[in-house]
Amino acid sequence: MTKLLEWLLGISVVMSTWGLLTFDLLDLKLPPVYKEVAWPMPVYLLVVFGCYSLATVGYRVATFNDCNEASQELQAQIKEAKKDLQKKGLKF
């Protein structure tokens, strides 16, 4: 099953549960509190997911390591390499 199908399956399960509860499609005579909780749920979930995404990406951007030492180490090694390679007879 492709990831696209997995997503469509997941969304249709959520949406049909939502439809059942909100419109009482099976005529279960559910207490009204179910309907009240259920009907704004898709929007609520979207907002929660959006906030989660923004927070995660923001946190990861802020904590993305800046590898200054790695760059300095490399620069030093480049100098060393050039010297050594010239000694070995390489013409750059």
Add this chain to the structure above:
Amino acid sequence: MQYNMANRKTSKSRVSSDKYSVLLPTYNERENLPLIVWLLVKYFGESGYDYEIIVIDDRSPDGTLEVAEQLQNIYGADKIILRPREKKLGLGTAYIHGIKHATGNFVIIMDADLSHHPKFIPEFIQKQREGGFDLVSGTRYSGDGGVYGWDLRRKLISRGANFLTQVLLRPGASDLTGSFRLYKKEVLGQLVKKCVSKGYVFQMEMIVRARQLGYSIGEVPITFVDRVYGESKLGGNEIVSFLKGLLTLFATT
């Protein structure tokens, strides 16, 4: 006791028979090639693993091949192997071309522009041996991994794209677009044949297909030092083609 010793002996001889072929596809890397080769020789020499470096030059006009020949004279034709091609062709075919000539049972792919540091290779090898992994991928996104030379915009795009990919594809690896990896040779051969994308998406497709085919993936945090010489670009075109590639993988894997 005797059994133990015998056992150790066989496992040691198996370990020492491992050979690592480093594939370096180059195009106009005259400045960088000697430096990356020097670093590879240094770190392989220190760690004692058997290796070879296969330079696949796509007829660079700056004379990369000529420098590679000089390096071959310095380090020996058993260590530096030149397999040039007639013209600039894709990365996937460069890997196929390299595998054909590789005598190692493991293949390491990395960029020749010094953004990937050979000091991590012994860690890749250790990781692979610990878990018997089919492939080990370097990751900029976890542990001590990171980048040098990226501004806020670049970081934001990178993290955002990575998050979106993680949500849509759940690939089980944290760095999908990185190209510093160690593969079992036959695994790389299988994967390259299955992959059709280009550019950033190619590396992503490799790892997504690896997961799909049930190969095991290990990860090693790496530092990515953005091109010391030359420029790297990340413009609108790259972003659009990345999104297209992502959606293609989303619909087909």
